[in-house]
Amino acid sequence: MDRTGQTPAACPLRESPVPLYGGLLARDPRHLYDVLHRRWGAIAPVELGPGVAAWLVMGHREVLELVRNERAFSSDARRWNAITEGLLPEDSPLLAVLGWRPALNRLDDQDHRRARHAVTETLNGIDLRRLGSAVRARAGALVHAWAADGAADLVAQYGDPLAWYAFTVLIGLPESAQGEPAALLGALAGGTHDAARAEAELMRVLHRLVARKREVPGPDLTSWLLAHSAHLTEAEVAHNLAAVLLSGGRSTMSWITATLRLLLGDARLHAAVATGRLTVTDAADRALWDGSPVPNIAGRWARSDVLFAGCRVAAGELLIPCLAAANSELLRHGAQDLGSRAHVAWGAGSHGCPAKDVARSIVETAVEVVVERLNALRPAVPDTALRRRPSLWCGTPDELPVVFNPFGPAPGTAAAPPASRVVMGVPEKRRGERAGDGGPAPQRWGWWNSMNGW
Template sequence: MDQSNPSPHERPVPEHHGLVPLHGDLLARDPRHVYEALRRRWGAMAPVEIGPGVGAWLVLGYQEVLELVWNEQAFSSDARRWSAIAEGSLPGDSPLSAVLGWRPALDRLDDEAHGRQRQVVTDTLNGIDLRRLRGAVRQQADALLDGWDMNGTADLVTQYARPLVWYAFRVLIGLPGPGERTLAALLGSITGGAHDAARAEAELMGTMRRLVAEKRETPGPDLTSWLLAHATHLTEDEVAHNLASILRSGGESTIGWIIGTMRLLLGDARLGSAMATGRLTVTDVTDRALWDGSPVPNIAGRWARDDIDFAGCRVRAGDLLIPCLAAAHADLLVHSSHDVGTRAHLAWGTGSHGCPAKEVARSIVETAVDVLLSRLSPVRSVVSDPDLRWQPALWRGTPDELPVTFPPPDPMAATAAPVTTHTVMGVPEKRQEERAADSGPTVQRWGWWNSMNGW
């Protein structure tokens, strides 16, 4: 072979010119079409540009994605290995850093360091009372529907899924209310790859650090307090970063799952009929939605530890490889073999870095969908699925809108119960070494949060 003109697959990604740019307007519609075009051209793995001058490999095949996330000996989750940083092709304020940058949290660590934090987060999440969580989500969902205009139209993205999910996550981590709009704005900038993503990331981390400091002093019925109380003794900075990771990965994926399920139901009347006759359940349909449209089309990447041949391509040490779940789920080698309801999808990730909060997300999504179907039936889409508006983003699989119409409710009918304060966990006791009577003046709490509500 003429080494002076190697094929694109043989060139190290950062040095290859003419990469497919997965930034800008290319993803300004359902991104599955883009990924399928890449598969037709490149096969199981495509060389792409994820930011100006920043190359990566987009892994499109189902089996290749599995191998990538399982083979931790060859591929690392530690972004400090990223050659784009060492070579200076990634600007310090790049929006990509907000999602892909290194942090002392379980999603960006390997080996023993990862296992240590993974155990703490898993133990803490297992302490959530899912029955109480479903109750809190149901109450808030009813309250949102009660606040809709009585003309029988609404947008399920902006008026339902986003405020509902961020309410649930605010309760889970123990942020005082109201704060859903602030969380939505910060995480929207980060996962949407906005120009101010770095600033939003700094703002989010500042919020998490202040929350951790408050919960250290006064524990509450929330994840933050239990992370601090765990016997492994994570540092306050580790707790803050893990909280931010839970919000970063969990919020948008849960929103996308709700909307993906409703898009599926709105586009296929047979599913609604099957549910009405008891042949399918809400769980069946939500699982089907994970196959048909991954809530997060791409997950945070892996970095090659050494030079390696992978999926027919020559990958060099420090190259970034991004698992494309949306493409993997459309891989004809596996897609035709699954039945409705199968859980062989990759939406949770897999291996040691698989999502530890899937039952929490499932509780939120199934409750949200159940409330919609029970109160708004029959609900119909206003805009055809191909015509929905999308924000160009690698890390978000949700359209900007999902407008629907439904029979106007009877204004005299009783709906939601009066809103009450819900808790989904108990309150941990402080660690013994920290139990000391407060001798200083009383601290006025949450003033910092109140000042952010207009952000």
């Protein structure tokens, strides 16, 4: 397992874990990861909460080993010793991201392959051209709302609502239902104290959506997952939708912010994109290196006692793949040139992100509209003053205030008609009803309850 040549004596001392919660992450997480890497090397002992120990895996080679070696490392949180030893309360915010659920990113082996096959095939049914048109129309409407002000917050007033709009279109939620789930996702990803309540509310919204789409299928991911030959239950469909929203939706929001922040901080890069000497694709890829939209991904658990990166990792211990640190290591060794996709921003192996093409379509369209329409765009506050939440899972600031030359619509210009929200077809037929599916509405599958009951 260990390819570093280290002996177990080189392990970090278990009695001195670094706390990765509270204000430390809110200041400069990338600097923190660099400090940890210099101090510990490829793997560091950390605490995710008081008394909740884990390993932060920061070496590029070690991150790839961790996410690819499914024989040694599991995605199933029911192995987590913090749970089996009673160290986590039922309402711990850590469970919102790390807890077990019947979804592709928290399953192993055949169960994982079955769920991933259904989600991947369903995502492949999206017409990216139509999605791009819908996103462009909504982006234009968002810009129009504040263009005359000469100032805006490109997170709260643009990137976040635009990405969330795209994902509500994809899963089939009506526009009237956008606000509450967006706030719930923010609470989950931000690790707030009410994450357990937010998880319960989000799952209620998704269960209701799945029940409606069972009765009246539409041109959306929910209907296609219900119709897929993998025969997912309604509960499994709801939890896979939650995974798509939490992993795909939140990472897309962060990627938009990271790309716009990169352009704001690099006048030459911004000018090169604005004049066509570089493409928005180049800038978006650069942001995956420099901006760390998703600094860490949900962890892996050792299936048995193992020697990893020179350290003895006990069965059931949690290891967090730190994508931000892994990319920084590549940068230090000169592996990145503009546009290179050697980064690990999408993860790797069989659990790599299945929605990267969808995310790229949304992000590039969002950035293109800003570059095309906002003249003399510049930051309203220094980058170091940007507000950010202390979260392992959010790599970008919570705000991006900018100023620009104000403008309004040309006299006599009529508002453009709204673009179609249809980005995929309707399933031709639903899968046959199976025993149990026509019974009472499914119970609330809280992720903590799922650990105890499934």
